Amino acid sequence: xxxxxxxxxxxxxxxxxxxxxxxxxxxxxxxxxxxxxxxxxxxxxxxxxxxxxxxxxxxxxxxxxxxxxxxxxxxxxxxxxxxxxxxxxxxxxxxxxxxxxxxxxxxxxxxxxxxxxxxxxxxxxxxxxxxxxxxxxxxxxxxxxxxxxxxxxxxxxxxxxxxxxxxxxxxxxxxxxxxxxxxxxxxxxxxxxxxxxxxxxxxxxxxxxxxxxxxxxxxxxxxxxxxxxxxxxxxxxxxxxxxxxxxxxxxxxxxxxxxxxxxxxxxxxxxxxxxxxxx
Numbered sequence: 626x627x628x629x630x631x632x633x634x635x636x637x638x639x640x641x642x643x644x645x646x647x648x649x650x651x652x653x654x655x656x657x658x659x660x661x662x663x664x665x666x667x668x669x670x671x672x673x674x675x676x677x678x679x680x681x682x683x684x685x686x687x688x689x690x691x692x693x694x695x696x697x698x699x700x701x702x703x704x705x706x707x708x709x710x711x712x713x714x715x716x717x718x719x720x721x722x723x724x725x726x727x728x729x730x731x732x733x734x735x736x737x738x739x740x741x742x743x744x745x746x747x748x749x750x751x752x753x754x755x756x757x758x759x760x761x762x763x764x765x766x767x768x769x770x771x772x773x774x775x776x777x778x779x780x781x782x783x784x785x786x787x788x789x790x791x792x793x794x795x796x797x798x799x800x801x802x803x804x805x806x807x808x809x810x811x812x813x814x815x816x817x818x819x820x821x822x823x824x825x826x827x828x829x830x831x832x833x834x835x836x837x838x839x840x841x842x843x844x845x846x847x848x849x850x851x852x853x854x855x856x857x858x859x860x861x862x863x864x865x866x867x868x869x870x871x872x873x874x875x876x877x878x879x880x881x882x883x884x885x886x887x888x889x890x891x892x893x894x895x896x897x898x899x900x901x902x903x904x
Contacts, residue, residue: 745776
């Protein structure tokens with residue numbers, strides 16, 4: 626009520642109006658404070674309980690639990706602030722519209738970043754790899770050192786740091802060399818056409834079977850795989866524990882060569898035939 630509207634009213638009516646308006650203001654302040662206190666309490670309670678519940682789930686990473694709990698907490702706080710402003714007559718519809726527009730603008734500006742976060746959430750939830758695994762992702766290979774919501778850090782075999790955005794990691798083929806406890810080592814050994822194939826197979830089997838790191842099941846495979854231009858090729862497939870794969874691989878290349886030398890089995894050099902045309 627402005628001064629013009631107050632003309633024609635006596636002092637008692639004006640005082641009554643002021644008291645009524647003051648009472649409404651005080652009531653709104655009290656209700657707003659109550660909403661704020663209760664809302665903040667509920668937001669904190671929901672955030673803590675949600676984090677505790679997610680932390681008990683083995684499939685949910687601690688980083689992800691913290692993210693979800695914070696989203697829930699701050700979401701409730703936003704609702705509380707809008708409700709408090711509504712108590713003072715602020716048009717909440719316009720506030721919600723402005724918040725929606727701001728969220729949309731931020732989402733468009735951070736589209737790439739948000740896609741990495743979404744991919745990070747998927748990686749943490751489904752766990753295609755974990756810390757310590759040796760993997761190939763997005764075309765690079767290394768040991769997983771850290772998994773965050775934005776990127777995955779690998780350590781290459783020559784001790785280089787490789788940072789892979791989670792969007793690229795999740796959107797490409799993931800090869801996890803550490804996923805299973807056993808691996809297969811493949812070899813190709815060449816012998817001369819003049820050598821005894823059965824003897825060469827026996828020598829190879831003796832070398833592999835003498836190594837305890839080579840598993841008995843699945844059994845060793847050793848067969849002729851090709852008639853080359855200057856050699857008979859024997860393919861050998863041996864199963865080992867995942868951690869023994871490369872030690873066995875390098876050891877067998879040396880051990881089979883030494884066994885061939887002892888048994889007089891030749892590993893032939895590539896042959897070339899030179900043809901000369903005379904006039």
